[in-house]
Amino acid sequence: MLLRNSALGLALAVTAAATLAAQAPATPAPVGGCPPEPLAFHKCALEKAKTFSPPRTPSGKPDLQGYWRGRLSQSFSVEGVSGNEPLVGSLVMPWEKAPPMVVDPPDRKIPYQSWAIPIGRIGVNYNEYLDPRTACGSAGVPRLALQDANQILQPAGDGYILWLHEDHHSQRVIAMDERPRLGAEIKVTNGDSRGRWEGNTLVIDVNNFNGYNWFDDSGNFYTDAAHIVERLTMIDRDTIHYEVRVEDPKVYTRPWTLAWAQVREKEQGFELLEEACREGERDRERLLQGGAKYYFGEPWRGR
Amino acid sequence: MRHGLTSVLTAVLLSLAVPPASAQTPALPRTSDGKPNLQGIWQVLNTAAWDIQDHAARLGVPAGQSVVVGNEIPYTPAALAKKRQNLENRATADPETKGYLPGVPRIMYMPYPFQIFQTPEQVVMVFEYDRGVRNIYTKGTPHPRGPLNWWLGDSRGRWEGDTLVVDVVYFTDQTWFDRAGNFHSEDLHLVERFTPAGPDHINYEVTVEDPNVFTRPWVMRMVLYRRKEPNVRVLEYDPGRLIDEASASR
Numbered sequence: 001m002l003l004r005n006s007a008l009g010l011a012l013a014v015t016a017a018a019t020l021a022a023q024a025p026a027t028p029a030p031v032g033g034c035p036p037e038p039l040a041f042h043k044c045a046l047e048k049a050k051t052f053s054p055p056r057t058p059s060g061k062p063d064l065q066g067y068w069r070g071r072l073s074q075s076f077s078v079e080g081v082s083g084n085e086p087l088v089g090s091l092v093m094p095w096e097k098a099p100p101m102v103v104d105p106p107d108r109k110i111p112y113q114s115w116a117i118p119i120g121r122i123g124v125n126y127n128e129y130l131d132p133r134t135a136c137g138s139a140g141v142p143r144l145a146l147q148d149a150n151q152i153l154q155p156a157g158d159g160y161i162l163w164l165h166e167d168h169h170s171q172r173v174i175a176m177d178e179r180p181r182l183g184a185e186i187k188v189t190n191g192d193s194r195g196r197w198e199g200n201t202l203v204i205d206v207n208n209f210n211g212y213n214w215f216d217d218s219g220n221f222y223t224d225a226a227h228i229v230e231r232l233t234m235i236d237r238d239t240i241h242y243e244v245r246v247e248d249p250k251v252y253t254r255p256w257t258l259a260w261a262q263v264r265e266k267e268q269g270f271e272l273l274e275e276a277c278r279e280g281e282r283d284r285e286r287l288l289q290g291g292a293k294y295y296f297g298e299p300w301r302g303r
Numbered sequence: 304m305r306h307g308l309t310s311v312l313t314a315v316l317l318s319l320a321v322p323p324a325s326a327q328t329p330a331l332p333r334t335s336d337g338k339p340n341l342q343g344i345w346q347v348l349n350t351a352a353w354d355i356q357d358h359a360a361r362l363g364v365p366a367g368q369s370v371v372v373g374n375e376i377p378y379t380p381a382a383l384a385k386k387r388q389n390l391e392n393r394a395t396a397d398p399e400t401k402g403y404l405p406g407v408p409r410i411m412y413m414p415y416p417f418q419i420f421q422t423p424e425q426v427v428m429v430f431e432y433d434r435g436v437r438n439i440y441t442k443g444t445p446h447p448r449g450p451l452n453w454w455l456g457d458s459r460g461r462w463e464g465d466t467l468v469v470d471v472v473y474f475t476d477q478t479w480f481d482r483a484g485n486f487h488s489e490d491l492h493l494v495e496r497f498t499p500a501g502p503d504h505i506n507y508e509v510t511v512e513d514p515n516v517f518t519r520p521w522v523m524r525m526v527l528y529r530r531k532e533p534n535v536r537v538l539e540y541d542p543g544r545l546i547d548e549a550s551a552s553r
Contacts, residue, residue, distance in 0.1 A: 065422075136543055138541075153420060153422055153427065154422070155342060155422055156335065156340060157340075159342075162420050162429070164427070164438070173537065175536075186538060189541060271438070271447075274453040274454060276403075279475075279477070293551065
């Protein structure tokens with residue numbers, strides 16, 4: 001009997017493995033000719049960027065225009081999801097195992113100051129607060145660029161670059177001129193974005209955050225002192241290397257870096273749709289009744 | 304007869320002295336494809352956000368003149384009763400109090416700035432109020448197949464001379480025109496006309512059609528003014544977040 005059960009179990013396991021093997025691609029497809037793991041992609045993309053000559057706008061700037069989607073990215077955790085994470089086995093909206101998008105420091109973890117570790121990383125934020133995205137705010141920088149469809153426009157005159165995101169009708173106006181920055185007291189959800197071209201790379205310098213946003217579903221966070229520098233470089237006609245350097249002396253011990261890809265959305269006639277959130281969202285009320293609080297940066301305030 | 308001839312002569316002389324309106328248009332800023340360049344930060348200077356019709360001052364509400372041509376809105380009798388009810392219940396019934404996207408054309412005359420961006424295929428309006436975005440496609444594509452219910456509708460634009468004409472459909476019945484309870488159904492159909500009147504002014508006209516609510520189409524007209532302050536920016540007024548923040552701190 002025991003033997004029979006074992007044999008049956010083994011047979012089932014073999015069948016399951018065979019099914020998985022049939023479904024999963026033998027090797028994950030490369031992205032922009034680079035390996036599909038964020039750190040390997042990052043290193044390869046930095047090399048490719050040295051030789052690729054991007055298409056140009058009529059005024060001679062690299063032409064990043066079009067519809068894009070995040071690739072090699074997921075919203076569970078920028079530090080990646082290990083197979084041991086209990087949420088992977090969750091019956092409700094299970095998480096998926098994934099490599100980290102943190103490419104520096106070498107241990108691929110956010111270099112939190114010790115007080116902040118139990119707040120991020122599926123800690124106080126995750127357990128006690130409503131994810132600011134679930135509360136229908138803008139997902140913030142850089143979370144906006146993780147997955148959903150987005151569009152980059154380079155309007156006439158080159159004074160601005162516009163980065164539109166379908167997610168909760170979010171948009172970023174990136175000023176390409178040298179006007180003075182906003183005053184320090186003016187805090188905005190997506191920050192104040194100033195752009196410039198460094199060779200073929202669009203460099204966006206972002207300040208004036210209100211610190212009400214997370215990086216991911218895990219509650220990894222920054223504060224209103226954050227300074228984020230994004231670098232967008234085409235490595236072929238359909239792939240952008242997206243690199244994000246994060247600096248925040250209130251909460252990290254050193255600056256650190258994220259990287260993933262934006263790949264061109266090629267569906268014929270594709271357009272961004274209106275994604276209202278607050279207007280129809282029902283989870284928010286249920287979660288608030290369950291004791292979750294709105295997140296307006298309380299865990300870091302006063303630091 | 305003598306008098307008549309003088310009048311004719313005067314008219315001829317006047318018509319020579321005053322250049323026809325079209326002669327002024329080359330002074331408009333233009334994009335490389337020759338279209339008027341509407342880019343910049345714009346804002347109305349009127350009281351339509353409170354009430355699109357003539358209204359006296361109330362506490363906290365400036366008096367204002369109608370932006371509705373002829374002032375009258377041709378409601379059906381049932382719709383007029385509903386409008387009066389909305390006005391009475393506005394403190395809680397106005398969708399603005401819930402922090403929702405305010406709809407079109409209301410978002411155009413909220414007392415906040417918005418910025419226009421242009422490419423040959425798309426005119427984008429980015430609003431300070433609620434991070435609103437209007438994508439107006441000018442590449443000749445039709446409205447998508449409905450039915451759709453979008454808070455800001457679906458906008459398709461075309462240029463008629465120097466006027467940007469925008470056709471907007473697929474609304475919800477959840478948005479109002481103003482804080483005075485003026486409303487529409489989801490069958491609202493708008494035709495907007497943006498006509499530059501010099502580099503710093505746009506004449507904005509919108510024709511409103513909704514057979515469920517109005518007995519005939521009607522028109523609003525107003526001026527969009529360019530914000531000229533050095534370093535002026537579209538900032539952020541996120542009503543939903545501000546409402547939630549106020550409720551959390553109570």
